[in-house]
Amino acid sequence: MPLFDRKDKSRYATFSRRTLLAAGGMTGIFAVLAGRLYQLQILDFDQFMTEAEENRINERLLAPARGRILDRFAVELANDRRNYRVLLTAEQATGGISESLDAIGRLIEISDARRKKILREIAQNKPFVPITVVENLNWEAFSRLSLNLPYLPGVQLDVGETRAYPFADELSHIVGYVAAVSEEDRKNGNDPLLSLPDFRVGKRGIEKEFDEEIRGQAGVSRVEVNAYGRVIRELSRDPGTPGQDVYLTIDQDVQKFAAERLGGESAACAVMDVETGDVIALVSSPGFDPNLFNVGISTAEWNALTDNDHKPLLNKVLSGTYPPGSTFKPVTALAALDAGVAVPGYTVFCSGVYTFGNHQFHCWKRGGHGTLDLRGALKHSCDVFFYETARRVGIDKLEQTAHALGLGKVTGIELPGERAGVIPGREWKRKTLHAAWQQGETLIAGIGQGYVLLTPLQLCMLTARIASGRAVSPRLVHSVGAHARPHRAAPRLPFSDDALAAVRSGMDGVTNEPGGTAYAWRINEAGFEMAGKTGTAQVRRITKAERATGVMKNEHLPWRLRDHALFIAYAPVEKPRYACAILVEHGAVAAHPQVQMARDILLYTQKKDPLRIPPAYPVTAAANTTGRG
Amino acid sequence: MNATPNIAARRPLTLSEKLLEVDWGLIILITLAACAGFAMLYSIAGGHLRPWAGPQIVRFAAGLLILVAAAMIDIRVWMGLAYPAYGVAFLLLLVVQSMGHVGLGAQRWIDLGPLQIQPSELMKISLVLALARYLHGLTVEDISRPVKLLVPLVMIAAPAVLVLLQPNLGTAIILVADGCSLLFLAGLSWRWIVPALGAVAASIPVAWEFMHDYQRQRVLTFLDPSSDALGAGWNITQAKIAIGSGGFSGKGFLQGTQSRLNFLPEKETDFIFTTLGEEFGFAGSIALLILFGLIIVYGIRIAMASRSQFGRLVAMGVTLNFFFYIMINGLMVMGLIPVVGIPMPLVSYGGSAMMTVMFGFGLLMSVHVHRQVEIPLRSAGLI
Structure with a gap:
């Protein structure tokens, strides 16, 4: 053994001890690693598995x-x-x-x-x-x-x-x-x-x-x-x-015809089944191309729509409210009949002007109509008759009758943006204008001017109600998916058959008797005749001076100052099936374009008669829809 | 394997005798561990040898040749080469410090065309050899003398500081750990050890001051990974998810979603262990740890059987170096310490670390083959 052997022995002993310590330390570390693995992979496995899946899977x-x-x-x-x-x-x-x-x-x-x-x-x-x-x-x-x-x-x-x-x-x-x-x-x-x-x-x-x-x-x-x-x-x-x-419930054929018939006019048209309220056509003219909005409308296109004075973006049928003018007279007539004012033999003399208090109310016909009964007053659309009748009926009864006919509130059609219009009354005026009702305002309301505002859709519903005697409301959506939307049969109106028949008779006179305000534009094909009521809604105020020199004819006025032209009608006269209301903004000219439109549309509708053709709804006529006899 | 005691004492072994002396059991364990790595590299490539598993197999084969070759060389030759090797490695470190290729934000490589040298890896082995040689010449009493102790401390500190400046915190830590553990094994007095540990604890705030921003960030995100779950905390969070979601038996070979879908960062290198945990679960992870443990036990046995202090220290130095890799990488991927760039030995993809580890095992094997060689205290080795 060499000299260093003794010293190496002590080094070896130290080395062995220290190596043992190191081995212990290493064992400890390995235990920590194993323990950590146990914690991650056994104890917390569920949590990490979920996290791994969330990592991996994207919904x-x-x-x-x-x-x-x-x-x-x-x-x-x-x-x-x-x-x-x-x-x-x-x-x-x-x-x-x-x-x-x-x-x-x-x-x-x-x-x-x-x-x-x-x-x-x-x-x-x-x-x-x-x-x-x-x-x-x-x-x-x-x-x-x-x-x-x-x-x-x-x-x-x-x-x-x-x-x-x-x-x-x-x-x-x-x-x-x-x-x-x-x-x-x-x-x-x-x-x-x-x-x-x-x-x-x-x-x-x-x-x-x-x-x-x-x-x-x-x-x-x-x-x-x-x-x-x-x-x-x-x-x-x-x-x-x-x-x-x-x-x-739309019939695209009728819709298309009506849209074409309204042409470029700023106008609205509604056609409705008088028994069920099913809307056959609902046009607001001019329209716009909805495809533009889907792909993204350009600024120029948007400006063209918003700057147009014919307001293509406004749905005039139900978002536009207009004074109904003479198309409101059937409501006043019905109120008079129901209130016992217009009893058999009831007449009013029209001299062309009606004095109430210190105000003079003019008839549209200078010189007057002479003595008229209710039927003649409707036929000739005499203003004086309805001033006097409205005065006798009173605003409360008039308001109540209008409400019973569904006016002054939204019809509930399945479209956004519908407006309620206005049927004025004492309470309404007190609330909105904070003033007492003036009796002179009753007279104006009686001919559908003043505060009265209706939508063309309301006018169409009014016509359907008068024609059928039922409180029908417009329905546009028949079914969603395979489910028909609930639709109750319309109840009878709270008016006597005689009263309704008297109003219908007057409206028959408007179109089908010589002298009627729309006689010139009647339907004269047998079986398709319509009954109706014309109306003009004043846009500007006529001054006393102008009245003295003669009221300007609409034809001589710029477009935006002309009166609105309205017409309501149903057909056929004998057994009404379709009601129609038309409004032509600033269209009150002698040619009565609105009446011509209604005539053509009602004739087209009757000839196609979509109500006679079985519809293609995915549901078989459900029990809760109104069947027709 | 201890059938022929004292033969080395009488005469040098022939080459064929040396080959017979090679501990093939250890080589099989090493190969098994490497195979786990091949499997993982194959899996994260989506079931392909390219780009990782194939080259890794080639490298491992080369590493095995180096291992056996190193084992054939007498430990006295290695002893003689210890200081020159240390000197060369130190010079190379200086070279990369001044002109090295910057990879991953750190100066670590010398680019010699096809061959890239990582001097810090070279230094790990050289440091073990040089310290073993120095400590071989000291008695237990000598080591604790300040004058004698100063030399090894400088030998450790000088390269560690250079590596730290690269900056490569992981390797610096390993160098210091390797060196200090050799001092410890050689019998450094507890009178030095205890105050030194205290000083280390006290210097942590100072170290913080000298850290790079990315190193600080790593420490901060380690302390609270959720604070930066998509940034620096991503590594830790995703690694834990991968390991944890493996469960007991794992998702199955080639079924790891975390690595295959790229949720794991550096999945082929430093974070390869997470894929093992994900695909082979607790059972597979523990199996690899047991494999590593057995290799370490072999290393300790070889050290204890050596008749020379140099052999013992080299064997333990190499074994501990291997262990430190496992410890730091394991603790890191499991979220127990901040992220430092240390690969899992034998398993991670990468040439430099593989060569270092295999060469280290070659030295270990050389100690085993030459376990009967006695070396005088004042010897400078052969050559």
Whole structure:
């Protein structure tokens, strides 16, 4: 043994002890590692498993197919059409994004603004997210692109769905439109679909009123994604519930005819089934193209709509209120009959002017009508007769009668934006104007002027009620999905048959007897005759001086100062089926365009007679709908 | 394997005798651990040898050759090479400090075309050799003498500081740990050890002052990972989710969602253990730890059987170096210490660490093969 052996022995002893200590330390660390593994993998397994799944699985909302809107014969008024789109995926554009856009630009037009927007979107998104370059391509451009697809790296062609309104302007105010979700929509709704970038919600008309039903329920696609959000594969798919179809009572044929007949006038028209209140046509003219709002309306297009003095965005049928003028006289007549004022033999002498207190009230006919009974007063639309009659009836009875006929409140039609109009009374005036009722105001109200304001839809309902004797209310939506909307048979009006018959007789005289205010524009095909009532709503005030020199004829006034022309009618006279109300803003000219329109529309409607044709509603005539005998 | 006592004392072994002396059991354990790594690298590549598993297998094969080759060389030769190797490694560290390639924000590499040298890895082995050689020449009493102690402390501190400046905190920690544990094993008096530990504890606030921002951030996010769940806390959070979601038996080979879907950062290198935990669960993780534990037991046995202090210290130095890798990486991926860039030995993808570890095992094997060699106290080794 060498010299150092003794010293090495002591070193070895120390080394052994220290190694043992180190081994103990290492064992301790290994125990810590094993303990930690036990904690993570055994004790907290559930929590980490959940977190791993949450990491991996991304739930993506699927927009359900939006329900269609159809007319009574299942003609599609709103549907989804194919939207041909061009998408660009940045990471696949091997030649560079600008080069790809240039290549697309050689085949279809891309504006500079659009190009900037695309580049911005690409910069904001991950490189594997496809960005929409152009949408709503026509088939020709689309096929040109697909032919060149091999030379367009990163470009994909895609067929999406977009809302379409095939009848555009004709139905704009009924169907409405869809548009991008606004901040307000998101605040008010908690449907997760609202957060989808391309989602559209109903903004007007049926699209708005029945948005929830038409929208459907969101579907969910569970996809596996990696840490960068790239989809690896789809794990499961719940397509959601497609939106329900909404069936309207509209007959698109009549609607189209009416819309065309109103032409470019600023006008409104409603056609209604007098027994059920089913709305056959509901036109506000001019309309607008709802398709514009879906794809995004340009500023110029928007300005054109808002600057138009014919107010295309206003649904005049139910959001426009007008003094009904003489079309209100049947209400006054009915009040007089019901109150026992207009008893058999009741007459009023018209000298052309009616003096009440120290005021003079003029008849529209200078020189007067002479002695008239109620039937003659309606036929000739004598103002003096109704001044006197209204005075005798009193505002309270007049107001009560108007209310019984459903006026002064909304009809409850299934469209947004309906206005109630005004049926004035003592209480109403005290509340709104804080003044006492003047008796002179009763006279004015008796001829539908003054405070009285009605919507064309209310006028149509009034006509239907007089024609049928039932308290019908307008119905526009028959069924949603396969479910008919509840609709009760209309109760009888609280007026005697004799009173109603007397008013109808007067309205018959208006159109079908020589001397009647609308006799010149009557329907003279046997069996299709209509009964009606003309009306003029004064837009400007006629001064005493003007009256002295002769009232200016409307034809001689600028358009916006002319009176509004109104007409209500039902047909056929003998067994009424259809009621119609027409308003032409500033249309009170001698040719009575509104009467001509009503005549043509009622004749067309009767000849087609949509009520006779079995409707295509998806439900068999439910027990709670009114059957016709 | 101890069938032929004292043969080395009488005459040098022939090459074939040395090959017979190689402990093939240890090599099998090492290979098994490496195979776990291959499997994981194969899995995170989505079931492909490219880009990781294939090259790793090639490297491991090369590493095995280095291991056996190193084992064939007499430990006295290694002793003779100890100081020159340390000198070269130190010079290389100085070189990277001045002109090294900057990778991952740290100067760590010397780029020689196809060959990239990581001097800090070289230093780990060289430091063990040099310290073992120095301590071999000291008695137990000598070690605790201040004058004698100063030399090894400088030997440890100088490269550690250079590595820290790169900045590579993980390797610096390992260098210091390797060096200090050798001093401890050689018998440094507790009179030095206890105050030193106290000083380390007291210096933590000072160390904080000298840390890089990213290092501080790592410490802060470690203390509260949720404070930055998508930023720096992401690593820790996702690693824990991966391991934890493995459960007892794991999701199955190639079924780990965390790694396959890229939720795991540095999944092929420092965080490879998380994939093992995810796919093979508690059972698989513990199995790998047991494998590592057995390798360490082999290392301790080899150290205890060596008849020279140099051999013992080299064997334990290499074994502890291996252990420190496992400890730091394991504690890090399980969220017990802040993130420092230390791979899991044998398992993580990467050439430098693999070579260092395999070369270390080669030295260990050399100690085993030459366990009967006695070296005089004043010896400078062969050469």
